[in-house]
Amino acid sequence: xxxxxxxxxxxxxxxxxxxxxxxxxxxxxxxxxxxxxxxxxxxxxxxxxxxxxxxxxxxxxxxxxxxxxxxxxxxxxxxxxxxxxxxxxxxxxxxxxxxxxxxxxxxxxxxxxxxxxxxxxxxxxxxxxxxxxxxxxxxxxxxxxxxxxxxxxxxxxxxxxxxxxxxxxxxxxxx
Numbered sequence: 001x002x003x004x005x006x007x008x009x010x011x012x013x014x015x016x017x018x019x020x021x022x023x024x025x026x027x028x029x030x031x032x033x034x035x036x037x038x039x040x041x042x043x044x045x046x047x048x049x050x051x052x053x054x055x056x057x058x059x060x061x062x063x064x065x066x067x068x069x070x071x072x073x074x075x076x077x078x079x080x081x082x083x084x085x086x087x088x089x090x091x092x093x094x095x096x097x098x099x100x101x102x103x104x105x106x107x108x109x110x111x112x113x114x115x116x117x118x119x120x121x122x123x124x125x126x127x128x129x130x131x132x133x134x135x136x137x138x139x140x141x142x143x144x145x146x147x148x149x150x151x152x153x154x155x156x157x158x159x160x161x162x163x164x165x166x167x168x169x170x171x172x173x174x175x
Contacts, residue, residue, distance in 0.1 A: 002153040003133070004169040005126050008061065012054035012166070016047040016088050016097075021062045024086065025101070039101060043086045053090055055097040056166035064140075064147040065099035069164050074102060077137045077155050081105075104140035104149060109133045111175040121145045130174045 008015065018024075024043045047053065059065040065086060066074065074081055083100035090096065109132040110116075115125040126141070126148055133139075137155050141148035151159075156169055 003128065003150050003172045003174070004153065004156050005172050006058060006149050006151055006156075007168050007170075008058045009056050009166055009168045012056045014050055014052045014054045015056065015059060015061065016045075016053055016090070017050075018045040018062050018088065019048055020046050025063055039084045041084055043084065045086050045088045045099075047088055047090050049090060049092040053093070053095050055088070055095075057164055058167040059088075059099060060147055060149075063101060064104075064149060066102055067164075067166075068098055068100070069162065070159065070167070071100045071102070073155065073158050073162060073164065074138055076158065077152075081138065102138075102149075104138065105136055106142035107133050107136060107139045107150075108142040110141050110143055113173075113175050116144070119145065123148055125173070126150075127173045127175050 024045060025039050057067040057070050065088070071083055082103040084103070086099045086101060088097050088099055109128045111127040111129045113127040114123060116123050120143065123144060123146065128141070128150070137152040139150055141150060150172060
């Protein structure tokens with residue numbers, strides 16, 4: 001089976017910048033299965049005022065967030081996946097969008113062939129150990145200080161068939 005890393009589409013030049021992120025989540029690692037009790041079920045994220053704000057389907061600069069449309073597809077493939085709601089609000093201009101923090105299960109499947117910064121805050125090339133992935137269709141790679149969200153090909157195809165295209169994806173090499 002093929003897997004893909006999903007992330008924010010950097011072609012959007014005006015993504016929201018959340019000013020109160022530490023009020024919502026203390027650390028990125030707090031947004032994982034088994035650690036979600038630290039995050040309230042519903043949150044309001046205030047964003048820095050900008051002349052224009054883009055709301056793509058994935059935001060991942062500060063915390064990993066997915067749109068309503070993406071959440072619904074994830075739920076079809078992983079019904080037990082939990083989410084925390086976040087209303088991303090520009091209270092000056094009145095713009096807002098609802099997002100969700102997915103509490104991804106973690107898979108300890110990072111291959112030594114991966115190209116990762118020494119502090120594990122960024123991944124230049126993601127390589128996964130196929131035998132350590134497990135049965136999950138949607139998961140977060142364990143042991144990194146950044147979000148490496150991975151989905152199986154069937155989930156990606158489902159997203160694309162539904163017209164959800166405001167995100168990036170790249171094939172993950174398997175070892």
